[in-house]
Amino acid sequence: MFIGVDVGGTTIKTLLLAENEIIAFETEPNVTTSEKSVLESIEKAISKIISKKDMGKVEAIGLSIAGQVDSQNGILINAPNMPLKSFNFNKYFKEKYGKECFVDNDVNCAAIAESSLYPVNTTQIFIFLGTGIGGAAMINGKMLRGANNLAMEIGHMTHIDGGHQCGCGKRGCYEAYAGGKSLNRLYQEATGTTEYMNIIKIEDGALNGDKHASKIFNEAIHALSALTNDLITIFNPDYIIFGGGVIEHSKTILDSIKGYLKSNIRFANLSDIKFKESVFKDRSNAYGAILGYIRKHI
DSSP, rough: OOOEEEEEEEEEEEEEEETTEEEEEEEEEOOOHHHHHHHHHHHHHHHHSSSSTTTOOOOEEEEEESSEETTTEEEEEOTTTOOOEEEHHHHHHHHHHOOOEEEHHHHHHHHHHTTTOTTSSSEEEEEEEESSEEEEEEEEEOOOOTTTTTOOOOOBSSSTTTBBOTTTSBSSBBHHHHHHHHHHHHHHHHOOOOOOOOHHHHHHHHHTTTHHHHHHHHHHHHHHHHHHHHHHHOOOOOOEEEESHHHHHHHSSSHHHHHHHHHHHSOGGGGEEEEEEESSSSHHHHHHHHHHHHHHHH
């Protein structure tokens, strides 16, 4: 039996895996006022998924968390939306529950989960759309991590030099044109509204003739399409898997990207690439954290 924990900036999702079946799934608010409050939120989330009596049956805990992670040592180096820095989750879970753990970046965990559905001897590119833009690559069953575990930060590649301000501090990143947080800011600046406008609301506005929404949404589609095209040029993938709540609820994004690629793809045959959507959806991060442990230790 394994516990998977997905720690997000506002919500913690937990699942219980037994005999390769997800037998329970719960959500819990994440109180991010301090390091202590985050840890208490994690503990509360785990207590919802399993009783103290049954904790002895658990072999290990997998943790997915947004931020830079040293997955070899189970250390969260930095989390942009939580007051945690250089925190050793491996030590924490051993001391708190007596359990081994696996810790990885949320996007990597989602990619581990989704990659389990496809042949190992393939190249798979993952694009996850939400507040920002996350990416991952699995090549012949191995995660592309880079020297500092920072490979595939695709949202912060440059789309337009000197363009829109990005939350990372640079200008012109893909995320500044197609990340949910940036799109909300662009729409509010253009219209003066204080309503939070996620990408799905902006898409609906564009489909219903809102000129501001149309301009912003079309720029987002172009950015996502160009990014996908560049990734195809670099990796020549067998599969491209799109995930995140945006893809799950959008009416047009994936078809629009395919339409762009049909006319602009370079050095590859579009018909050879298999486009897929996330299957595990909101459970992918927690499930992938468990699979990460299993692949590493079993």
